[in-house]
Amino acid sequence: MLTDKLPRESLGFFPTPLHALERLSDALGGPRLFIKRDDQTGLALGGNKTRKLEFILADALERGADTIVTAGASQSNHCRQTAAAAAALGLECHLLLGGRAPDGSQGNLLLDQLFGSHFHWAGEHRKGEDLREVMRYLESAGRRPYLVPYGGSSELGTIAFVAALEELQRQWGGRGRPFTHIVFASSSGGTHAGLMLGARLLRMPTQIVGIGVDKDMPGERPYNAHIIELAGRASARLGRERRFGPEDLWLEEGYQGEGYGVVGPAEREAISLLARTEGILLDPVYTGRAMAGLLDMVRRGVFDADDRVLFWHTGGAPAIFAYADELQPE
Numbered sequence: 001m002l003t004d005k006l007p008r009e010s011l012g013f014f015p016t017p018l019h020a021l022e023r024l025s026d027a028l029g030g031p032r033l034f035i036k037r038d039d040q041t042g043l044a045l046g047g048n049k050t051r052k053l054e055f056i057l058a059d060a061l062e063r064g065a066d067t068i069v070t071a072g073a074s075q076s077n078h079c080r081q082t083a084a085a086a087a088a089l090g091l092e093c094h095l096l097l098g099g100r101a102p103d104g105s106q107g108n109l110l111l112d113q114l115f116g117s118h119f120h121w122a123g124e125h126r127k128g129e130d131l132r133e134v135m136r137y138l139e140s141a142g143r144r145p146y147l148v149p150y151g152g153s154s155e156l157g158t159i160a161f162v163a164a165l166e167e168l169q170r171q172w173g174g175r176g177r178p179f180t181h182i183v184f185a186s187s188s189g190g191t192h193a194g195l196m197l198g199a200r201l202l203r204m205p206t207q208i209v210g211i212g213v214d215k216d217m218p219g220e221r222p223y224n225a226h227i228i229e230l231a232g233r234a235s236a237r238l239g240r241e242r243r244f245g246p247e248d249l250w251l252e253e254g255y256q257g258e259g260y261g262v263v264g265p266a267e268r269e270a271i272s273l274l275a276r277t278e279g280i281l282l283d284p285v286y287t288g289r290a291m292a293g294l295l296d297m298v299r300r301g302v303f304d305a306d307d308r309v310l311f312w313h314t315g316g317a318p319a320i321f322a323y324a325d326e327l328q329p330e
């Protein structure tokens, strides 16, 4: 295995389930669709960040950290899974959240509270801008803080998705022809970079298709350059230097609607279609948008009839309750 030399803490239940979406495939009349259920990773209602945190927090423990710091939106799934993982490992958790403290808490924010994490509100500042200050404050208070980057998209977080493809290969093995495409929500880039790198290293004949959900990701670099760079850095960390260029990246940027976290008719349709045909929940911010993109690509004839397309469900369900108004039928 490519990834078994790295320290890893067990935080979730793997492999996550993998199954066909028979009724959705029939309803659409396009290629056969399958789903990888990272909404069922088992940690604190699941999600793709559990995979990343198994590698990242193992590194934190190795470095002697006693406190975990990370940042995100107030409904961040990454923050919720980090808060739960820190609790499970006996570590203190500090979250720098976007905006101001709301009157009540709901969805992911409510869960962050239950996991005993400490909140810092960024106010008007960009998400993550005050992270250095939080780190300095904790150090001066005698803590040993460890910074988990936005979305867990470090080299280790990326490598977690190389491990995820190793898991997929073992799981799918002799069950049939390999998948022609893997489609998923792409936001801070670690999932995308890791799947890209994994497919290359494992010689999988599979196109890695990210649906961009966030128009204005924080960072100096454009989002596509960031993913390419991350894949390169993670491959170096694995000792398998691979070069990536724009020609290696399939990122669909046409589905961002009114911006991050704004639910439109396309997301509502995707969420309701998967719920009604398969009894599976998608979230309003990430997987609802990614499924809306996949539905559109099927309807536009992007795939061949004999393609086998795997939708990688990255989680997010707790946010549904924070978006109750936006999800009401019209």
Ligand SMILES: *Cc1c(COP(=O)(O)O)cnc(C)c1O
Pocket (backbone or CB within 6 Å): 047, 048, 049, 077, 078, 151, 153, 185, 186, 187, 188, 189, 190, 191, 192, 283, 286, 287, 314, 315, 316
């Ligand atoms: C974080 C997240 C993503 C995006 O993964 P990245 O590695 O940040 O690109 C997709 N879906 C959900 C539900 C997430 O929480």
